[in-house]
Every structure is written in structure tokens, then in C-alpha cells.
Amino acid sequence: MRLNFINKIFLTLIAFFSVGNLSAAEGASCFGPTKEKEFTANEYISHHLSHCTVDSPLGIIHIDSVFYSVFMAFLFLFVFYRFAKKASSGVPSKGQSFIEMIIEFVDEQVKDTYHGSSKLIAPLSLTIFIWVFLMNFMDLLPVDMLPKAGEMMGIKYMRVVPSADLNITFGLSITVFLLILYYSVKIKGVVGFAKELAFQPFGKAMLPFNLLLKVIEEIAKPISLGLRLFGNLYAGELIFMIIAIFTAGGGVMYLLDLGMLPLAIGQFILGLIWALFHLIIILLQAFIFMMLTIVYLSMAHEDH
Amino acid sequence: MSLNATLLIQMTVFAVVVLFSMKFIWPMIMEAIEERNKSISDGLAAAEQGQKKLNEAETEVNTLIKEAKQQASTILDQANTRASGIVESAKSEGTLEREKIISTAHDEAQQELTKLRENLRKEVAGLAISGAEKILTREINTADHKEMLDKLANKL
Numbered sequence: 001m002r003l004n005f006i007n008k009i010f011l012t013l014i015a016f017f018s019v020g021n022l023s024a025a026e027g028a029s030c031f032g033p034t035k036e037k038e039f040t041a042n043e044y045i046s047h048h049l050s051h052c053t054v055d056s057p058l059g060i061i062h063i064d065s066v067f068y069s070v071f072m073a074f075l076f077l078f079v080f081y082r083f084a085k086k087a088s089s090g091v092p093s094k095g096q097s098f099i100e101m102i103i104e105f106v107d108e109q110v111k112d113t114y115h116g117s118s119k120l121i122a123p124l125s126l127t128i129f130i131w132v133f134l135m136n137f138m139d140l141l142p143v144d145m146l147p148k149a150g151e152m153m154g155i156k157y158m159r160v161v162p163s164a165d166l167n168i169t170f171g172l173s174i175t176v177f178l179l180i181l182y183y184s185v186k187i188k189g190v191v192g193f194a195k196e197l198a199f200q201p202f203g204k205a206m207l208p209f210n211l212l213l214k215v216i217e218e219i220a221k222p223i224s225l226g227l228r229l230f231g232n233l234y235a236g237e238l239i240f241m242i243i244a245i246f247t248a249g250g251g252v253m254y255l256l257d258l259g260m261l262p263l264a265i266g267q268f269i270l271g272l273i274w275a276l277f278h279l280i281i282i283l284l285q286a287f288i289f290m291m292l293t294i295v296y297l298s299m300a301h302e303d304h
Numbered sequence: 305m306s307l308n309a310t311l312l313i314q315m316t317v318f319a320v321v322v323l324f325s326m327k328f329i330w331p332m333i334m335e336a337i338e339e340r341n342k343s344i345s346d347g348l349a350a351a352e353q354g355q356k357k358l359n360e361a362e363t364e365v366n367t368l369i370k371e372a373k374q375q376a377s378t379i380l381d382q383a384n385t386r387a388s389g390i391v392e393s394a395k396s397e398g399t400l401e402r403e404k405i406i407s408t409a410h411d412e413a414q415q416e417l418t419k420l421r422e423n424l425r426k427e428v429a430g431l432a433i434s435g436a437e438k439i440l441t442r443e444i445n446t447a448d449h450k451e452m453l454d455k456l457a458n459k460l
Binding site for chain 1: 306307308309310311312313314315317318319321322324325326328329330332333334335336337339340342343
């Protein structure tokens with residue numbers, strides 16, 4: 001646990017330093033021909049950190065994040081809906097057993113923590129767990145695979161890991177935050193919730209201090225949820241990119257070039273090690289996001 | 305790296321996905337799981353019931369067999385006593401019958417003997433008379449000598 005904590009701090013630090021140093025080409029137009037070759041490592045990485053953006057009446061949209069996020073949502077819904085439709089109480093097929101194993105695992109986590117009667121919490125947790133895992137999983141694809149394919153189709157920039165985009169992680173965590181507010185008000189009433197914010201934990205005399213503390217506590221929830229997932233995945237993605245600098249996106253092509261072969265092998269070994277390590281992180285982050293959502297929502301249900 | 309409209313889209317998508325999984329995925333799979341759990345626990349209970357019944361039946365069968373064995377041995381004993389009784393009575397009856405038959409036979413033989421003796425006597429008397437007739441070669445008055453002959457016959 002301690003190791004995990006240190007590791008997380010380390011990764012988050014890397015992520016924030018990178019945000020500062022490697023400013024992505026924000027707002028640059030997405031479609032059109034790419035320049036022939038990128039030589040410097042800085043250019044390579046900042047290219048990889050640039051979103052494919054389109055303008056809309058609401059503002060800029062990261063169309064790549066939205067695409068992969070929605071794609072993963074569809075994958076989740078498609079697979080689970082297929083098994084839900086033919087779910088029977090008879091002897092389950094292997095696929096059905098697997099799906100049921102996931103569902104029972106989530107159900108167990110929910111029942112352990114949450115004792116309310118809401119029918120929303122369990123499917124919400126399942127959605128978060130699977131969807132976040134699938135979005136994280138995009139990180140394990142070779143960093144250049146999909147962007148290179150995109151370039152061939154005339155898409156200049158593409159980031160394939162939706163959960164390494166702040167908008168996506170905050171989209172999840174702010175929705176969870178809204179649910180926290182909704183359930184707080186629903187269970188305790190507006191007055192009850194306001195009382196909890198004002199009179200706890202130090203009693204009526206310390207009202208302004210209580211209010212400040214409570215508001216910060218509440219607001220910290222979505223921010224920590226969103227930043228934790230983003231930080232881990234952004235750092236993971238960045239490390240994959242740094243490892244990929246060995247061949248600067250050449251990948252498999254360089255295996256034929258004897259001069260580059262040691263670099264390609266080095267990249268492969270480092271990439272493999274980090275991928276194996278990252279495999280644990282993406283599952284753990286999905287689980288943590290789900291668990292904290294359950295905990296926050298069951299806290300919202302508790303009436304003091 | 306700033307927040308923009310992607311956030312709103314993601315929130316909308318999230319809401320839709322959660323609603324969909326709440327309406328069409330979670331209840332169906334949970335229902336199937338619960339139904340299966342119920343049928344499994346029912347099956348286990350039924351199996352336990354069956355085992356219990358089997359045990360009960362076994363003990364019942366055992367007592368029945370024991371009783372039957374006991375009955376059989378009693379019946380066998382009775383039959384044995386009865387058989388020996390019958391044999392005994394048959395024996396005594398047989399003895400009695402034998403004795404009766406023997407005595408009857410004895411009596412009959414005695415009678416026969418008497419009769420035969422009588423006949424023989426008569427025959428001998430006749431023979432004696434005819435012999436005497438032949439020996440004497442003279443007419444003898446049967447009536448005269450009858451008394452004497454009867455006496456002779458009685459002596460024989």
C-alpha cells in the first residue's frame with residue numbers, strides 16, 4: 001500500500017512536470033497532411049500529446065477522446081447486453097460465467113459498503129469499473145499503432161487513451177459529484193444537508209470554519225477522483241512515449257535496420273516491462289475509481 | 305490541457321451508459337444469478353431431504369428385516385415343534401394301527417386255523433370212513449357207526 005502510494009506520487013509528479021514542459025499543440029487543426037518526419041524527441045512527444053480537436057458551438061471538443069470513450073462504452077454495452085439478453089438461470093456458458101463473475105464481484109463490493117436501497121449504485125459501479133478499465137486498456141496498445149493508422153487516413157493528431165484526458169476523467173468524477181449532491185439532498189433534505197455542512201465537525205460555534213472545511217472536503221472528492229485517474233494514466237502514457245523515443249515511432253520497421261536494431265530491442269524490452277507493470281495499474285485505477293464512487297455515495301446516504 | 309466541451313459530452317455519455325446498464329443489463333443478469341442461486345439452494349435442500357429420507361427408510365428397512373427375521377425364526381420354531389408333534393402322534397398312531405392290524409390278523413388267522421382244522425377234521429373223518437369202508441369191504445351201516453365215528457372225529 002505504501003509502495004503504491006509512493007509510486008502514485010511519483011507518477012503524478014512526472015505527469016504534472018510533463019504538463020508544464022511539454023505543452024501540446026493545443027488548438028492546432030486536426031485534419032490535414034502531417035509533415036514528413038519528426039526528428040527531435042520533444043517534437044515526437046508533443047505531437048503524441050496533442051488532441052484531435054474540432055470546434056463546436058459549446059467550445060473545443062477533443063474528438064479523439066470522445067470517439068474512443070464512446071467506442072469503449074459501446075463495447076461494454078454491446079458485450080454485456082448480449083449476455084444480459086440471453087442470461088438464463090440454467091447452466092451458464094463460459095462467457096456468461098465470466099460476465100456473471102464480474103457482476104457478482106461488483107455487487108459484493110457495493111453490498112459491503114453501501115446499505116441504501118438505490119438501484120443506481122450497483123450498475124453505476126459496474127459501468128465505471130468496466131468502462132474505465134477499457135479506456136485505460138487503450139494505453140497498452142503500442143503508442144504509435146493507432147496514431148500512425150490515423151495519419152494514413154489524414155488525421156494529424158490522435159490520442160487513443162481517453163482516461164489520459166482530463167475532460168474524460170472529470171466528466172466521470174463530476175457526474176459522480178452531482179450524484180453525491182443529489183443523494184445528500186434526497187436522503188437528508190436540503191436543511192439536513194445544510195446543517196451537516198455548517199455544524200460539523202466542530203459544532204455551531206465554529207460555523208464558518210465548518211462550512212469551509214466541509215465544502216473543501218466535498219469539492220476535493222471529484223477533483224481527487226478525476227486527477228488520480230488522469231495522473232496515473234497520463235504518466236503511464238507518457239512513459240510509453242518516452243520509451244518509444246528509442247525508435248521515434250519507427251517501431252517494427254526498424255527491426256530490419258541493423259543500425260537501429262539494438263534500440264528497437266531496448267524499446268521492446270522496456271516497453272514490455274512497463275506494460276506488465278501498467279497492466280496492474282490500469283486495473284487498480286479502475287477498481288479504485290469504482291470503490292471510491294461507492295464509498296462517496298454511501299457517505300452521502302449516511303445521516304448523522 | 306484545459307477543460308472544454310469534451311467534459312460535457314463525456315458527462316452526457318456517462319449518464320446514458322449508466323442508465324442503459326441500469327435498465328437493460330444489471331437487472332437481467334442479477335435476476336439470472338439470483339434465480340440460479342435459488343435453484344441451486346433448492347436443489348441442495350432437496351438433496352439433503354432425500355438423504356434424510358433415505359436414512360429414515362434404511363433404518364425402517366432394517367427394523368422391518370429384524371422383525372421379519374424374528375417372525376421367521378418363531379414360525380420356524382413353531383413349525384418344528386408342530387412337525388415333531390405330528391411325527392410323534394403319527395408314530396404312536398402307527399403303532400396303535402399296527403397293533404390293531406396285527407391283532408386283527410392274528411384273530412383272523414386263528415379263525416382260519418380253526419375253520420381249516422374243522423374242515424380237515426371232517427375230511428379226515430370222511431377219509432377214515434371211506435378207508436374203513438374199503439378195508440372192511442362190507443356194508444356198514446352208517447347210522448350204526450356214526451356215533452363211534454363222531455367220537456373218533458372229536459378225538460382228532
